[in-house]
Amino acid sequence: MNFKKKAWKLASLAIGTMLMGSMLAGCGDQAASSDEIVIGSNFELTGNQANYGNACNEGLKLAIKEANDAGGINGKKIKLVEADTKSEAAESVNSATKLISDDKVKVIVGPAVTANVIAESQVATDNKVPVIAPAATNPDVTVENGTVKPFIFRSCFIDPQQGTVMATFAAKDLNAKTAVMYIDSSSDYSKSLGKVFKETFEAAGGKVVMEEAFLAKDQDFKAALTKLKTANADVMFVPAYYEEVGKIVKQARELGITATILGTDGWDDPKVIDIAGADALNNTYFSTHYFEQDEEAKPFIEAYKKEYNKNPNVFAALGYDAGKMLIDALKRAGADDPEALRKAIEGIKDLQVGTAKVTVDKNHNPIKGAVILETRNGERMMKTKIAPEQ
Amino acid sequence: MDFTHLLVQQLINGVSLGSIYALIALGYTMIYGIIKLINFAHGDIYMVGAYIGFFAITQAGMSIVPALLVSMVVTGLLGMVVEKLAYKPLRHAPRISILITAIGVSFFLEYTSMYFVTPTPRTFPAVIDNISFNLGSFVINGQQLMILGITVLLMAILTFIVQKTKTGKAMRAASFDTETAQLMGIDSDRIISLTFCIGSALAAAAGVLVGIYYNTIDPLMGIMPGLKAFVAAVLGGIGILPGAVAGGIILGIIEALVSGFLSSTFRDAAAFAILILVLLVKPSGLFGKNTREKV
Numbered sequence: 001m002n003f004k005k006k007a008w009k010l011a012s013l014a015i016g017t018m019l020m021g022s023m024l025a026g027c028g029d030q031a032a033s034s035d036e037i038v039i040g041s042n043f044e045l046t047g048n049q050a051n052y053g054n055a056c057n058e059g060l061k062l063a064i065k066e067a068n069d070a071g072g073i074n075g076k077k078i079k080l081v082e083a084d085t086k087s088e089a090a091e092s093v094n095s096a097t098k099l100i101s102d103d104k105v106k107v108i109v110g111p112a113v114t115a116n117v118i119a120e121s122q123v124a125t126d127n128k129v130p131v132i133a134p135a136a137t138n139p140d141v142t143v144e145n146g147t148v149k150p151f152i153f154r155s156c157f158i159d160p161q162q163g164t165v166m167a168t169f170a171a172k173d174l175n176a177k178t179a180v181m182y183i184d185s186s187s188d189y190s191k192s193l194g195k196v197f198k199e200t201f202e203a204a205g206g207k208v209v210m211e212e213a214f215l216a217k218d219q220d221f222k223a224a225l226t227k228l229k230t231a232n233a234d235v236m237f238v239p240a241y242y243e244e245v246g247k248i249v250k251q252a253r254e255l256g257i258t259a260t261i262l263g264t265d266g267w268d269d270p271k272v273i274d275i276a277g278a279d280a281l282n283n284t285y286f287s288t289h290y291f292e293q294d295e296e297a298k299p300f301i302e303a304y305k306k307e308y309n310k311n312p313n314v315f316a317a318l319g320y321d322a323g324k325m326l327i328d329a330l331k332r333a334g335a336d337d338p339e340a341l342r343k344a345i346e347g348i349k350d351l352q353v354g355t356a357k358v359t360v361d362k363n364h365n366p367i368k369g370a371v372i373l374e375t376r377n378g379e380r381m382m383k384t385k386i387a388p389e390q
Numbered sequence: 391m392d393f394t395h396l397l398v399q400q401l402i403n404g405v406s407l408g409s410i411y412a413l414i415a416l417g418y419t420m421i422y423g424i425i426k427l428i429n430f431a432h433g434d435i436y437m438v439g440a441y442i443g444f445f446a447i448t449q450a451g452m453s454i455v456p457a458l459l460v461s462m463v464v465t466g467l468l469g470m471v472v473e474k475l476a477y478k479p480l481r482h483a484p485r486i487s488i489l490i491t492a493i494g495v496s497f498f499l500e501y502t503s504m505y506f507v508t509p510t511p512r513t514f515p516a517v518i519d520n521i522s523f524n525l526g527s528f529v530i531n532g533q534q535l536m537i538l539g540i541t542v543l544l545m546a547i548l549t550f551i552v553q554k555t556k557t558g559k560a561m562r563a564a565s566f567d568t569e570t571a572q573l574m575g576i577d578s579d580r581i582i583s584l585t586f587c588i589g590s591a592l593a594a595a596a597g598v599l600v601g602i603y604y605n606t607i608d609p610l611m612g613i614m615p616g617l618k619a620f621v622a623a624v625l626g627g628i629g630i631l632p633g634a635v636a637g638g639i640i641l642g643i644i645e646a647l648v649s650g651f652l653s654s655t656f657r658d659a660a661a662f663a664i665l666i667l668v669l670l671v672k673p674s675g676l677f678g679k680n681t682r683e684k685v
Contacts, residue, residue, distance in 0.1 A: 185655060212654045217614060219604045220410075222403040223649035223657070230396060243511050247604060254522055255399075255529050274513035275605045 036079045037335045039064075039326070040105035042096050042120065044112055047087025052112040055312075056134045056319030057082065059354070060109050062307050063323025073330045085111045089119035096120040100127045106335040107132070109322050112315060114138040121152045128338040130345060132326055134318040137265075139192070142364040151338075153345050153364045155322035155353070159189050162264040162287045163196030165370045165386045166237065169285065171204035173384060174260060176234035178209050182224065182248060184240045185213035193239035193264055209233055216244060221251050229257050241266040246275025253280040265289060268314070268373075278378030285383060287370040290317040290355045293382050294371055300354035317355050324353040325366070356387070399528055400650040401643060406534035408642020410603070413541045413596040414619035415626070415634035416548060417589035423629035424565045424585040426485070427477065430492040432593055433616020434499035435472075437609060439465040439594025440514075440601040441507060447515055454517045458598050462591040469590025470583050478579070496616075504609040511608040514601040533603045540599065544592060545635045551588075552631065561585060565629075621665045627675025636676060 041060055044053025064078050072078060081103040083095035092111050099105045100123065107130045111117055114136040121141070124131045133141060133154040142152045170176040179201055184190035198208045210231040212224040225248070228236065236259050238248055245267050252261065253276075263286035273281060290297060292311055300320055304312040312320070328351050333344035348360045356368040369387035373380045414436055421429045439461050446457035476495050480488045521532035552558040563571040564581045572578045600615070601607045622641045626633025641661060648660040668675060 212649075214654060215658070217610065219600070219611075219615075220403075220407045222407070223400055223646035224654035226396065226399050226403060227650045227654075243606060243608075247606070250605065254531060256524075256527075271511070271513060277516075 035075070036077045037073055037330060038079045038081060038103060038105050039335075040096075040099035040103060040108040041080055041082045042085060042092065042099060042108050042110040043082070044087040044116065045082070045084040047085075049087040049113050049116075052135060052315045053085065053087070053110070055315035056110060056112045056322070058308060059134070059304070059312065059316035059319025059321075060323040062304055062316075063320050063327060063354075065307070066303065067323075067327045073327065074334065078327075078330075081105055085116050085120075087113070087116075089115050092116040092120045093123055096123050100124070100129050105129065106338070107326060107330075107341065109134065109319070109326060112136070112319075114141055117141050117152070117154075121149055125149060125151050128342075130338065130342050132322045132345070134322040135315055138188075139363075139365075148363055151342055153325075153360065155325055155358070155366055156289055156318050157368055157370060158365050159264075160192045160196040161365075161367075162370060163193040163239070164200045165287045165372070166239075166262050166264065166285075167197045167200035167204065167206075168386055169287075169372055169384070170235045170237075170260075170262060171201055171206050174235060176201075176206060176260070178207050178231070178233040179235045179237055180210040180212070180228045180231050180233040180259075181208060181237045182221075182228060182240075183211065183213050184216055184244065186215045187240070189266065190239045194237070197237050197239070214244065214248075216241070218244065219247065221248050222255060225252050225255050225257065228252075229255060233259055235260045235262055237262045239264045239266065242269040242272045243275070246272045249276040249284060250280050258283070260284065262286065273375070273378050278375075281375040282377065285372055285374050287372050287386075288314065289370065290314045291371045291373055291380070291382050294355070294385070296369075296385070297355045321353040321355055321358070321366075321368075325351065325358060325360075356385070395527060396650065400646045402528060402530055402534075403650075404643030404646030405538065405639055406531070406642070407646060408622075408639035409534075409538040409541045410596065410600055410615065410638075411618050411622045411641050412635040412638025413537065413544070413599065414593060414615055415622040415638045416541070416545060416631060417592035417596075418619050419623040419626070419628055419631060419634040420548065420552075420592070421585060421589045422623065423631075424561055425477075425568075425582055427488055427492065428620070428628075429589070430489070430616070430620075431472065431495040431499055432589070433612030433614075433619070434496050434503075435465060435469060435590045435612070436593040436597040436600075436615065437607070437612035438468060438499060438503060438597070439590075440597030440607045440611065441503065441512075441609075442594065443598035444512055444514060444601060444607055447517060454598075454602070457517075458595060461594045461598050465594035465597075466587040466591035469586040469593075472590075473583055473586040478582075500609055500612070507609060509609060511606045514605050514607055516602075516605070518602055537599050537603060540595070541635060541638075544595065545631055548588070548592075549631050557581070557584065618661060621661055624665055624675055625668050627678035630675065630677045633675055633677035640676075 041057055043057045044050050064080055068077050083099050085092035085095050099108055109132050112135045117133040117136040130151045135156050136154055137156055137159045139158045142149055181194050183194040210228055212228055214221055238245055245263060249261055261284040265288040267286040268288045301312060325348055328348060329344035333340040346360055351358050358366040358368045361367050369385045371385050372383045374383040418432050442464050443457050443461035446452045446460045472495055476491050477488055523530045552561055560576045560581050563576055564578045568578045622637035623634050626637025645657050645661055649657045
């Protein structure tokens with residue numbers, strides 16, 4: 001017993017000393033010199049989401065380097081402090097807290113994944129540090145219970161917007177009059193896209209004649225597809241993820257469904273082609289954030305290739321877009337007053353970023369064009385680019 | 391398409407889906423028949439079988455038949471190991487302990503596989519050309535016929551083994567009364583081990599065939615089919631081999647009809663409602679008799 005007590009005392013003493021040490025260290029340095037603006041990057045640099053986080057971070061660093069090379073923000077250079085969320089929501093809060101209290105950053109870009117951004121948003125809001133999340137597409141990231149979170153922004157369009165884009169594409173470009181939908185009823189992503197698609201398509205004069213549902217991880221879709229086939233619609237909308245999409249497209253074609261099949265960025269994975277087969281994917285289209293053959297994104301792609309010696313992926317493009325939006329806002333408002341900076345981000349209008357022209361809407365979501373890709377004989381090609389009406 | 395057309399096409403869809411349930415249910419029901427264990431890990435054994443077949447084809451460059459055999463042998467051995475390590479020490483423990491252990495084994499297989507093969511789904515190579523037959527306006531797929539054929543064939547072989555061979559006689563004896571069988575000179579441990587081997591090999595065959603048919607495999611692919619096969623086995627009368635096949639096909643047809651004529655949202659609800667109904671109305675299943683004869 002006695003020994004245990006002693007051990008406790010020693011341990012608490014050690015912990016206390018360590019805490020004090022770290023606090024002192026926190027106070028000491030980091031007093032940023034006034035001729036630079038300190039911003040934080042809070043990304044999944046390690047862990048199972050590191051693919052997304054690192055790509056975003058590289059895109060962001062490229063945008064900042066370009067701004068600094070061009071003379072900085074009104075004469076001040078941008079200094080980027082990087083933190084790692086370790087791909088965990090709880091750790092994202094810690095790393096954001098460190099950026100805010102130790103490094104005194106004026107604004108944070110990141111993290112990439114929705115759950116991590118939502119976790120971070122409270123501490124950022126409390127400390128009045130604006131956040132731009134590059135790739136979090138869930139509507140709840142910027143809006144909570146119907147109120148807009150004042151300091152949280154993003155540089156990607158939200159999930160439902162693709163429903164608008166694909167419905168517009170079906171009605172205007174494909175002249176479709178009737179549509180059927182096949183929705184993953186276990187996914188909010190799929191359900192919200194289906195709802196928005198239906199609203200927009202019917203507002204444009206079309207009609208959704210049948211809706212069926214499946215569950216993620218289903219293998220056999222033939223029964224519902226046989227039923228959908230009887231509707232004889234012009235298009236079939238399948239907002240889902242690639243694993244199910246591949247099987248649905250394959251089985252639909254086997255059952256003789258020849259209608260155009262439409263999808264969203266959940267389709268954006270080469271595995272779809274492996275699973276469905278090149279032939280089945282003819283006459284299918286899906287929307288996504290960015291495509292490497294997009295002429296509008298060419299300057300960004302060239303710059304990225306020069307910097308990193310590889311092709312940028314969609315996350316790199318969105319990270320770059322976040323950087324561009326931030327730089328625009330900093331130029332107009334500076335970094336000293338968080339309230340002014342926040343308003344400046346809200347006021348972004350028709351700004352040319354890496355992938356498109358961006359306007360921030362009242363819910364802090366950028367309104368930007370989505371690319372629509374066609375798959376023909378196993379190759380993806382750009383069909384068109386559609387910006388939703390505001 | 392008019393109603394009759396639609397009905398026939400949905401019956402075709404149902405039989406093809408049902409023959410997959412039946413194939414998995416065979417192993418389920420066989421293991422239950424011998425040691426009265428609902429082997430919840432059966433769906434995961436099926437997943438392991440699919441992966442072994444996948445690696446045999448992609449890494450070792452085998453064609454379908456040798457890959458299928460390799461997968462069945464390796465998975466059969468895995469089944470024996472699982473039985474030896476997890477179930478045998480509990481042979482005299484209460485039934486519930488061994489049931490919970492089976493759930494544990496199920497999770498163990500799922501997440502160990504996930505560690506080694508990553509959660510990313512793999513695309514199964516197309517080793518068999520997929521021919522679609524268009525009979526009038528009906529579509530039947532060559533692979534569907536193959537799966538149905540193999541299911542019926544395996545059922546026949548199994549029934550033969552259980553009913554006509556000496557080993558089968560030993561199995562039935564051990565199922566009837568393990569201890570008395572032992573007194574009569576039957577090595578019950580060996581018989582149980584063999585049962586697991588055959589049951590697991592069947593699951594492996596199902597895994598490889600499903601991998602080929604649906605094109606993808608992933609570490610959690612066994613959960614839902616495992617549960618559905620369990621429903622199929624109970625529906626047909628658990629422990630009865632032809633019952634498993636009939637139960638599987640009936641379940642598949644019901645699912646297809648519910649999706650096709652009611653709504654696809656109710657499909658799984660219908661499957662599990664059947665389980666509840668069977669347990670309420672005729673717990674011994676469609677083929678179940680009141681005599682306690684098993685297998």
